[in-house]
Amino acid sequence: MSQSTAASRYAKALFQLAQEKQLLAQVNEDLREVKLVFEKNPEIFQLLDSPKLEDKEKKELVSKVFASIQPIIVNAIKVLIDKKRIHEVVSMIEEFIRQANDTQGVADAIVYTTHPLTAEETGRISTAFAAKVGKNALNITNEIDPTLIGGVRLQIGNQIFDSSLSHKLAGLKRTLIG
Template sequence: MKAVVLARRYAKALFELAKEKKIVDQIAAELQAFEATLTESLEVRHFLFSPERSIAEKKDVLQKSLAKACSPLFSRFLVYLLEKRRQHIIVEIATEFRVLYDVHANRIRGLAVSAQKIRKAEMKHLKSSLSKQFNATVELENHVDESMLGGLILQVGGKIYDNSLRNHVTQLEKKLLAEA
């Protein structure tokens, strides 16, 4: 079974349990923090993914280290992943959980690609306009593409809005060639 399909199932199960216990925000934060730790720490990744340590040893260390830092649900979930030998898909689970969490919170994530960093005031205005258009909270991440001459490319809600200078020139060129 593909990792993404499997991760989606685990994420949905965790999300439903968190919703049932009314701790969705807490689980989302714990999962994000754990994912960040996993991404940043080579030692943690090696410990969790290495076959050198037994599952029992990994469970013991995980339970002791997370006992005070995390909710019992999140701690049990990680132990369950270890028991099922699914710890290698935790990042995919976090990604799938984030999708469910965003839907739950009426949030849409997007990307704004520009030639230079978008100023805070412009970003705030852009988010506000998009939030009204999509009737949801819009979270935008700004990526700078120095190869762009100017303009903006937005990827929001599964749609791409290309208002780049390159696109305008291409459209103008097509229009002129069609008229010739």
């Protein structure tokens, strides 16, 4: 989703509130889950954006669906409903996560491997690559990609570190063929 000024303002307000209440880590974690809910269940988003439902019903739905998350997040989503900006929710979450990551010296990373990573492997990758990008740690999401043949490919923002066997074979092929 595109980043709008409104989403940035809502994210900043939520970020400041989370910091004041010393809930930054919990809110950050909960927002990642909320983002997944909206991305994997577009029908929820469609219901919240539908003019057929009244705002009161939309807010009740939000309270039920997100009952287990931090109340300040539920309230932020309700404000978006009131202001007719529910379409900004994912952009707001992405901006909040970016601000939280910057404050905590953390970066999000996607690690592509041929098999699921163990906790030890995840920790070693986080330690090794966080320093390369000037961060304290990495939030790692492990994606399985059997086309790699072996090794890992790591994406941190717009940087890609590729030590996969398929990448090395492609390089060898370019060298041999010219």
